[in-house]
Amino acid sequence: MSNTLCPCGSQQPLSHCCQPIHQNPALAIHPEQLMRSRYSAHVLGLVDYVVATYHPSCHAEDYRDAIADSVNSHWLGLNVINSEIAPSGEGFVEFEAYYQDGDEQYCLAERSRFLQESTDGVAQWYYIDGEYPDQAHQSEPELTPHSVPLQPIANPDKIGRNDPCLCGSGKKYKKCCG
Template sequence: MAKKAELCPCGSQVSYKSCCEPLIIGKSFAETAEQLMRSRYSAYTKGAMTYLYETTHPSHRAGYDHDGTKEWAENSDWQGLEIISTKDGSPDDSIGEVEFKASYVGGDGEHVHHEIGRFRKADGKWYFTDGRMAGQMPLHVEKIGRNDPCRCGSGKKFKKCCGA
């Protein structure tokens, strides 16, 4: 097993050099939809925007915001990828779905991006086509200070009410 510092960001427990790096630098291509999903997550953590664009299916590239994607990726502290499930997407398939959760800290706090990504194989290569949010949208909870009024409406300070 590789040292923690060398592990691939995708969570495979394999070194980055032997996992996602060969895909991102173009030495090889993803064999499955899940492998492409994992490499795309690693690309976000490494700031490899060209790879993200090139692995998006050509018919889904219209409106791709290269600069916005780069800014978001670089201003996020990527915490991990969890693959929930895969549907199809093997080397013999032409379409696939990967449900995943990507955790990151950015902007206003901690976030979990829970998506079902769709993938299509064209000319022997897997591409990301689109995705939809899965499950409930994450809640953004504003922190309450001890001396702030309690949110329950009692009129008491939080520390003397629900925070007791």
């Protein structure tokens, strides 16, 4: 497995990229590292890791089944657009994650927010929430070798908790009308 490229798109071996963070999330010293490791965990089916890296205030354990459904999707590629740590100490990562459901391919575009908490003197980043960027102001995505053309997520009969809310607020369904 040491020669396997990391699913996060870094072009680094998994064993030198996200795998150590999967074993110890505190090794992610920047929110982008945590976001990439969470994407890789989706590809690798690591539900426990995804649940553990939600901020404690999210009560992710209560949503384990829905998170497992998301993790068990067929993930195709990741494109990180921007990442930053704001003066407030919050971290932000804007990305596009591509996945396939049946014969359809989709793009989850999000600006994720991360918070850093210290426990016993050890700082760790956690995913807290995310917003969907205004599609009208987005340029065409820069496709990576693993990504697919951008297609809308718009099946109201099968809306997931992480899909954009149908009301058009720009928030995730779970944080809005869900």
